[in-house]
Amino acid sequence: MGFLSKNKYTLYGVAAILLWSCLVALLRDVSELFSPIGGAAAMYTVSAVFLILVMGLPKLKGFSKRYLVIGTLLFVFYEVCLALSIGMANNRHQAMEMAVINYLWPTLTILLTIMVGRKKVSLWVYPSMFVAFLGVAWCITGDQEMSLDTLTTNFADNPATYLMALAAAFIWAVYCVVMQKLSNGKNAITLFFTVTAMSLWGQYGFSNEAPLTFSLSSSMTLLLAGVVVGSGYALWNQAIIGGNLILLGTLSYFTPVFSTIISALYLSISLSASFWQGVVLVTVGSLICYFVTREKPKRTVN
Template sequence: MHAEKNPRKNKVSHTVANAAGPETGTVQEAGSASSHNPLLGHATSHAATLVGLAAIVLWGFMAGLVRLVSESFGATLGSALIYTVGGVMLLIVRRPKPIRRAPRKYLLLGGVMFVAYEASISLSIGLATTNAQSVEVSLVNYLWPTLLVLMTAALSRKHGAVVKALPGAIVATIGVALAVGGESLNVQEAIGDIASNPLPYLLAFAGAFIWAIYASVTPAMSEGYDGTTIFFCCVAVLLWIIHLMSGDGLPAATPGIGGYVALAACALSIAGGYACWGYGMLHGNMETLAIGSYATPIFSTASSTLLLGVALGMPFWIGVALVVAGSLINLWFARRP
């Protein structure tokens, strides 16, 4: 059996190497270029990279839509309904291959990380006691693009890649803090909030770290199997358990048509985002996706202001400029040999 598979593997490797670096002229040179250039990396399709970047746009609508759903259905019931409807959408559009084909290590570790991320983020937001803490916890969660960029650089095995990624990561992270925190962000107050109620911040940071690991490690572990739909449905089950244990029950007032529209839109935003991201991770360029993920909080803040009727101040636009600048710095360093 192994003797029959090896020639096929060599043929696939030959094709991928030429696709990744056609300008190199030889298979050996293409393989060398891809191993030293993380932007070429394991990319097999530019279209898949674009699909992965579409997740950033879809996730951008998540925060505002979740707020609208929570107002209509309650926090715990709303979350359970969002992931249930989203799970049904994924089962229709992205029905997974037979589970027996999935590597057990990927199903176990990938599934645990996916569910742990969602649980940590949900709990961190729920444990925030004030609006200011909610903003601060969101900022901690939005460290995941920075962590993902640094982890991707480390996994690229390119000499000095992490050091070169740091300047852009720092600039972009400051931009995220300004864009999301805006004029309400106060460093001294934030330190006091962390000291008085550290658990939500620890959970948010753990979630950011877990997601960065998941996004950077699972593509190689999956062997091409996409378990996003399975993992998403597992989150739905967990959220129903949390809702039933919370004792919140049904909403006091029957939600209007607007609540159901928001529920469908939110489920599409979150489930569609995960589907696009999963496809992009498996078949696209991971470092490009990592750098592009800096835009997630920008889209999130902008869409929330539109959905919730909040004006954008000057700190937001300064933050956008810094995020763009940090991303360009990362791209410039990544393209250098």
């Protein structure tokens, strides 16, 4: 009991990472049960309602206008690109490729931080970034020969989803860099989710997707997906209060591995050895980037 009470915030963070790892599988399932846009809109609506019930309505007076405007735009664009890239993928295997592309964001975040801060960094950063990008290419080419022609052919199969997945990775990297400076330690995640849901419903209204039809089974899956995603953000919000952020930061870089395992099991996908190798490369590349750029805690003299 003492261990749980002492480390509860860290455990919240671990739970959040595992819940986020379920996002890809649940997003794909909901898009197949309903439709890519309509299903995502419904899922984010459930998440928004759940967050409002758990965290309450956001008090906008406590936030700067720049944070609200820039944060909302970046968050909404990211979530929409991610949700639609996974939902509109031609099949479940391609949806997994979209997820791996999205997980380039930690590497891109470090790259942007270096560019913005113009700090001297270890030379290990650049080869580790190359390893992460190589991992994505490895996943996309699969058992085919690794070449530019293979990548181009696979991209041409469904260019919109690949572009949205890549855009999502860049947008989230920008979000991480910018919001760290604008947030002042505050979080308007409830507002962000609400606007994301509204944006998706707007897109759904202008789309040619069929009306949503609900059954008991699909409704339960939708509820599960919305609560799982919302819980991930709610728990992380608690984790940063008093959790071991170094441990949680390290663990978060294993999300591609956790996500791939959970998605493969949940969606009953058989992934090739080369795909798993690509996932490992993305994770290793991101981890090395993280460790060689992480600021060492300053020692305090009593």
